[in-house]
Amino acid sequence: MADAALVKKLRLEKYPHRLLLQNRSPLPELEGIAFDSQIYRLPYDLVLTFVFSLDEMAASVQQTASENWLSEDGLLYLCYPKKGNKTYPVYIGRDDIFPYLKVDLDTGLVPGTRLKFNSMAAFNDVFTVIGLKQLSEKAYKKLTIP
Numbered sequence: 001m002a003d004a005a006l007v008k009k010l011r012l013e014k015y016p017h018r019l020l021l022q023n024r025s026p027l028p029e030l031e032g033i034a035f036d037s038q039i040y041r042l043p044y045d046l047v048l049t050f051v052f053s054l055d056e057m058a059a060s061v062q063q064t065a066s067e068n069w070l071s072e073d074g075l076l077y078l079c080y081p082k083k084g085n086k087t088y089p090v091y092i093g094r095d096d097i098f099p100y101l102k103v104d105l106d107t108g109l110v111p112g113t114r115l116k117f118n119s120m121a122a123f124n125d126v127f128t129v130i131g132l133k134q135l136s137e138k139a140y141k142k143l144t145i146p
Helices: 002-011 054-067 094-101 137-143
Strands: 016-023 044-050 070-081 114-121 127-134
Touching: 054 070, 054 094, 054 114, 070 114
Parallel strands: 016 044, 044 070
Antiparallel strands: 070 127, 114 127
């Protein structure tokens, strides 16, 4: 059974067309929630992907943006192993993400994309999740043109 608090926190029910990628182990937190496990039809309202390094995170962001995986106002959730997790020997430090992705601290945008930092939350004891929202052209222009 899905974790109701997590479903609510991530607003998963708001996004009917969902894609789950790079999942390495069963996720009871998402049990019963429908996700495509491979790309069937684009764009998606929500893409949830698991990454285990900053390189994987950056590649996932760039691929999502360049291949137009998200609908307007869609969300890319990146789940990464948190520091001190007891499951994986690797982790991604929270404070390393923005500099590595070169996130503009004034706008929250990832350069070369319309993806804007939206949220950060605990996924479970092993993973933290960050959300990047796909801005509409209008919202993007409003944010980037003085």
